[in-house]
Amino acid sequence: MKSPISARSEWLxxxxxxxxxxxxxxxxxxxxxxxxxxxxxxxxxxxxxxxxGSVIVGSLLAECAPNKRCLSGCCPECGRALQRVFAAKATDLLVPHHEYDVASMIGRTSRRRGQLHTLSLLRFKQHALRALREGHAGMAIGAIDFSFNEFPLTQDYSRWTPQIWLLIHNANRPRWERLTRKAFQPRPLVPRPVRIAPWDGNIKALGYALKTDFVRRISTTTERFARGQIRPCKNTQPDRLRAAERVELYEYLHSLGLEGRLVLFGVTRTRQGFEVEL
Known part of the structure; x- marks a missing residue:
């Protein structure tokens, strides 16, 4: 398992x-x-x-203390601190706020329970950034969230799913949105893999990108009457991750390092925070 010591950057x-x-x-x-x-x-x-049985990671978290931080990717205290740094510094960059949209993307990159360690987050990031690059998007900044998506009627499809959460400059939106939707296409269990909405400037959207609590999402299908006919309606209810799932996720986050979830496009890290790449 990768040590968080080796994953620490000077910026972090x-x-x-x-x-x-x-x-x-x-x-x-x-x-x-x-x-x-x-x-x-x-x-x-x-x-x-x-x-x-994850004694090494557990011991690192146990030793985390003021001025002796563990900086593990699964430490909630270090994660919350990075979350606040990220939100504060990114807010200074994303002005005026009406020029930015909030976008979330769910791809086909997912893993069954017990197989999360095989998921290449780098490849998942590159897939999304390729669409933004080809779409000539402006800068984008955000992170990747994780959930365990459960489909009670189709247990074979219950699995870990990463989700990219970004604040994107809305210049050239028609082009980058088209390519993003092409890269993350709908499928029966995920009918709306891409969601885009104007950003209202609330710092909460930035904080959400690096949130440190993770959930199990249980999807159910109901019916509703719309447009003169009965239509299926998908609903999602949050639930607590099981103990084994939490251990699996924490070990994976530790292996990523505290910065591993960050997604930057046209943005570079500096000692002062973030800057637009020229």
């Missing part, structure tokens, strides 16, 4: 050197857990990982 270390990012000041937004809540979650993850 310098960005999280200030303990204020682990506190409760600005930036903050609705549903952002407090520092106390996140510390409790770290302790829970530590116990869970050790109980299920």
């Amino acid at each position: 270390v310098s960005s999280l050197a200030n303990e204020r990012w682990f506190g409760d000041g600005q930036p903050k937004w609705e549903h952002l857990p407090t520092s106390a809540q996140t510390k409790i979650e770290r302790i829970k993850r530590t116990r869970l990982l050790k109980k299920h």
Whole structure:
């Protein structure tokens, strides 16, 4: 398993050197857990990982403390700090906000339970960035979220699914949107893999990209009357990940490193935060 020590970049270390990012000041937004809540979650993850045989990762999380941060990709305290740094620095870059859209993309890159370690996140990122590049999109910044999608009527299709969440400059949107939708095409279990909406400037959208809590999504199909006929309607309900699923995900996130989920297009990291690539 990759050590988080080898995955640390100078940018990450310098960005999280200030303990204020682990506190409760600005930036903050609705549903952002407090520092106390996140510390409790770290302790829970530590116990869970050790109980299920992941002693090395669990021990790293156990030792995470002020001025001695573990910077593991599965540490909720370090993840929350990076989440706040990311939101604060990216907000300074994304102005004026009406020139940016929020986009989410769900691809065919998914894995069954127990196979998450075989998922190449780099390949998944490259697939999305290729569409943006060919569509001459402006800059984009965001991250990748994970969920375990369960389909009760088709258990064979229940699996881990990554989702890209981006803030994208809306210049050339008709072109990059067309190519993005072509790259992430609908399928029976995911009828709307691409969603795009104007950004209202709320920092919560940036924070969501790097959220540190992960869920199981249970999909059900109901019926509704619309346009003169009965139509199927897909609904999704969140649920808690099972213990084995949490362990699998935490080990995978640890192997990625804390920065592994970031997605940058036309943007580079600097000591001050982020800058547009020229």
